Amino acid sequence: MVENHELRKAGLKVTLPRVKILQMLANDDDRHMSAEDVYKALMEAGEDVGLATVYRVLTQFESAGLVVRHNFDGGHAVFELADGEHHDHMVCVDTGEVIEFFDPEIERRQEQIVREHGYELVDHNLVLYVKKRDI
Numbered sequence: 001m002v003e004n005h006e007l008r009k010a011g012l013k014v015t016l017p018r019v020k021i022l023q024m025l026a027n028d029d030d031r032h033m034s035a036e037d038v039y040k041a042l043m044e045a046g047e048d049v050g051l052a053t054v055y056r057v058l059t060q061f062e063s064a065g066l067v068v069r070h071n072f073d074g075g076h077a078v079f080e081l082a083d084g085e086h087h088d089h090m091v092c093v094d095t096g097e098v099i100e101f102f103d104p105e106i107e108r109r110q111e112q113i114v115r116e117h118g119y120e121l122v123d124h125n126l127v128l129y130v131k132k133r134d135i
């Protein structure tokens with residue numbers, strides 16, 4: 001099982017709650033889930049994992065580098081699997097929906113602006129707060 005391998009690779013013991021939570025983060029077509037989202041999805045799937053366990057496991061995953069935590073404004077912390085590809089986010093202020101995007105031009109300009117200030121870019125985290133346009 002992929003999940004078991006991922007857990008061991010991250011130095012975590014394979015336990016049922018860890019496997020289930022990792023599956024939720026991997027399977028859901030919503031890649032960005034709060035602890036409450038994960039908890040609800042587990043309940044709907046008939047899995048008996050408490051909210052406190054979900055919080056604890058997500059924190060362990062974060063420490064182990066398996067997931068990334070985002071603290072977007074005006075919402076709960078949201079978790080996503082750390083699968084390497086850099087991207088930025090938009091967050092809908094009405095629904096809390098998280099949309100991923102990547103724009104080479106924005107990436108290039110950020111590098112350039114940082115250099116113009118005499119620095120070197122180490123990391124960045126760009127979040128656009130958006131709302132659906134009425135059409």
Ligand SMILES: [Zn+2]
Nearest residue numbers: 080087089100
């Ligand atoms: Zn993302």
